Amino acid sequence: MSAGRLTRGDEPLPELVAAAREGSARAVARLITLVEEASPRLREVMTQLAPLCGGAQVIGLTGAPGVGKSTTTSALVSAYRRRGQRVGVLAIDPSSPFSGGALLGDRVRMQDHATDPGVFIRSMASRGQLGGLSWATPQALRVLDAAGCDLVLIETVGVGQAEVEIASLADSTVVLLAPGMGDAIQAAKAGILEVADIFVVNKADRDGADQTVRELKGMLSLGFTDAAPEGWRPPVCKTVAARGDGIDEVVDALERHREWLAASGERERRRAARARGEIAAIALTRLRSRMDELRGQAAMAGLAADVAAGRLDPYSAADRLIEGVTA
């Protein structure tokens, strides 16, 4: 496996990109692996992908554990496949430090799509960032986008910063709730009301579903009384994803949101914001790795010894470090 990777690593990138563009799952997987490995060839990959990007609608899907994210994602994939769309799925797993195909075994529901050439599914670790997206997510997204996916679904557990991060990445953010979890209040507390473009109350056949919908709508009406008339009001959909109930309504809502994004100019605003975040993240990662290299070097050891001994303050030492990093 490892040896095979090495061999494939020497594959010319233009051919790899072309193969991905033609729908080769192997080529897409290989490119995402280059992203995850922070390969030195990544710059070349991204240069080639750049002009191919921008076609995919990026849908973020988040919610607390147990609300049925995987089931809903899988149902959405089916619905989009019925409409003839190519779909990419990035499933972010915050509980695992490992990435790649290994995790897919856990995602039983996703296996319905495992043999469909119009669906590409990838699990990514969030590398210990609790609830956070991996730094590699935006670039994996870029690979799927360039590979001609009409849609990319990014699924992540809604804890900590995940909702905010996923919203910063997605064109449309879907927040999942389930009845009887006090979720509307929790959502309000967690600031989810601000990031959600569409709410889905899943497991709507359970007791309390209507109450959750009511609470949610109540809170939304409180928050949006001053909204501009041209603004987007997040709809609240009810689903039983395990049976596929209500999924078409979610797809319709996503389609309306896509149209609104384009008409309002919000789509360009969001994508520019995403690009800003992506550029800054790459720059920061690069500076940090240069700094990590320096930390092991003699110059850093000298600075640290001076600071530890009180001969130098840490700010002046940081200045000298920055000189080294950016030289």
Next chain:
Amino acid sequence: MSAGRLTRGDEPLPELVAAAREGSARAVARLITLVEEASPRLREVMTQLAPLCGGAQVIGLTGAPGVGKSTTTSALVSAYRRRGQRVGVLAIDPSSPFSGGALLGDRVRMQDHATDPGVFIRSMASRGQLGGLSWATPQALRVLDAAGCDLVLIETVGVGQAEVEIASLADSTVVLLAPGMGDAIQAAKAGILEVADIFVVNKADRDGADQTVRELKGMLSLGFTDAAPEGWRPPVCKTVAARGDGIDEVVDALERHREWLAASGERERRRAARARGEIAAIALTRLRSRMDELRGQAAMAGLAADVAAGRLDPYSAADRLIEGVTA
């Protein structure tokens, strides 16, 4: 309050540092506030503090919620005060985004020391970093060190990365456990065995205390069979901190560890590592804030628009951003 702060902000730093050095709690508080506010005057503060630092023994104290960290910290403060030592306490509160004196109201046990001029207590928020220490912690530590504290106790909840971070900051790391929480196993899983210099099984009057001690020692003996003979073997102390039982033994263990640190050269190694982390953190914070400034500027907007439109790849954009950051 706010107006008062502004006035005090104009106070000449040499006088503030001198007052802190003479034990003025107000001056110490003011300096830590400058740290927390990331004041532009911080560089000047740190330059003046640098030659005064290095005298304090830094003790990290961590453990799961409910093991009795505040009580143990308070008992340790009392023990050190009886020995005539000046003590600083930094209580890191990961659950709150707020810092400063307001939180001290919660720390009822600490109020025993509130009027003791030989004790300085400060709560610090960890700014949403789950279980992490605030970036400001090393510098607040520096203030207490320079102010002539013989000891600085840093107390934080042991979740996520906190143990590792506290160990990277402290000369001696104390890990607290309590009986009947399956803590020995949990500690092993969380990697605490590697970071602890001293274990304290608190609430040792409860059922299961001896078993917790036994499990812990068992696991330690497994892990340390190959340890060098001159290495430090973490002792396991039993305490009932609420009654002060066993606290003197903890102080003795800390004293032995201090001597070992000095004799083995480990103290210098740890302090150099701490300085490396501190320098890198300041440098990274500075680079990040420069980048944040750039994110709002026209040049960044242009780069982002180019990336969003596929005219430029994010790596090349990041290169140009780095040029801007480091210019």
